Amino acid sequence: MDDVIKINGVGFNPSSLEFQVYDLDSEEGSGRNQNGDMFRDRKAVKRKVNCTFVGLTDAMASKLLKAVEPVFFSLEYPDPIENVRKTITAYVGDRTMPIFKYDKLKQCWIWETINLNFIER
Numbered sequence: 119m120d121d122v123i124k125i126n127g128v129g130f131n132p133s134s135l136e137f138q139v140y141d142l143d144s145e146e147g148s149g150r151n152q153n154g155d156m157f158r159d160r161k162a163v164k165r166k167v168n169c170t171f172v173g174l175t176d177a178m179a180s181k182l183l184k185a186v187e188p189v190f191f192s193l194e195y196p197d198p199i200e201n202v203r204k205t206i207t208a209y210v211g212d213r214t215m216p217i218f219k220y221d222k223l224k225q226c227w228i229w230e231t232i233n234l235n236f237i238e239r
Contacts (some may be wrong), residue, residue, distance in 0.1 A: 123169065123236075124194040125208040132169035133231075137198055139165055146206040164238040165206060167195050171234075179215065186210040186234060193236050211235035 121129025140163070147159025172180060184190070190207050197204035211234075218230035 122196070124192075125182075126188075126191050127194075128185055129170075130182060130185070130220040133172040134170045135170040135195070137165070137195075138168065139163060139199065165194065165197070166238065167208075167236040169234050169236070171232040172230070173218070174229045174232060175221070175224060176187075178231075179229045179232060182232060182234075183213065183215075186213070190239055192225070195236075206207070208236040209239060211237055 122131045122135060122226055127179070139150065141158075141160050142162045143166060144161050145157035150156055171179075190209050191221065192205050192207040194205045196202075200210065213234055215232045216230045218228045220226075221228050
């Protein structure tokens with residue numbers, strides 16, 4: 119099976135992936151006129167990919183978190199709008215990672231979830 123996402127060419131398989139599209143409007147060119155009609159000056163349309171990874175070992179969590187350390191990186195993902203795998207330049211938002219338990223057999227911590235938000239540059 120192919121990897122769901124790739125960060126700088128390294129494959130990862132999140133437990134869930136949520137795709138978002140949002141508009142960036144000009145602060146000065148958007149609002150409502152005296153009739154209450156909306157006007158807007160759209161500057162760009164950007165994508166956001168929210169991923170959740172469940173039950174990662176220390177080594178897997180480290181590999182994932184090190185992959186998103188650069189300020190910007192390439193992100194390949196399945197794009198539902200284009201119906202193709204798309205690659206964008208992205209950055210990562212806040213990273214949350216609650217710990218779950220220590221696995222005595224594997225001798226490592228198991229991370230309950232790691233949530234990453236990839237935002238198009």
